[in-house]
Amino acid sequence: MAENVAQKRRADVMENKENVENMQISSKGRLPAVLAEFDIEVETRCEALRGQARELEASFRNQLILETLKIPRDIRTMPMKTFAEQYGGDLTAIVEEALRKRYEPMATAASTRTQLP
Secondary structure (H helix, E strand, O other), X not given: XXXXXXXXXXHHHHHHHHHHHHHHHHHOOOHHHHHHHHHHHHHHHHHHHHHHHHHHXXXXXXXXXXXXXXXXXXXXXXXXXXXXXXXXXXXXXXXXXXXXXHHHHHHHXXXXXXXXX
16 A cells, blocks of 8 residues: 555656646746746735835834823923933833823812812
């Protein structure tokens, strides 16, 4: 049985070799056209990928701008050295402080209204 499988594989390999040789002989005239078509397809796909890369770059830049705008203006304009000295380079603390400053008056006002007799 193993011998039959080995013989069949050898026969398949030989048949494939013959098919390849026949294709090479019959397609020599077509080879430049096939290569030109392949080059066009490759260039089309590359251009599509470049377009997607440009769109992703624009999206990332827009997202960066939006995230940067969330940082308070005085922090955004602060030199990096000062930022590192004052906040240790931690944006989390700045955002929490900014939120606390922004919403603390509202929370205080709401709690005083609920305490009225």
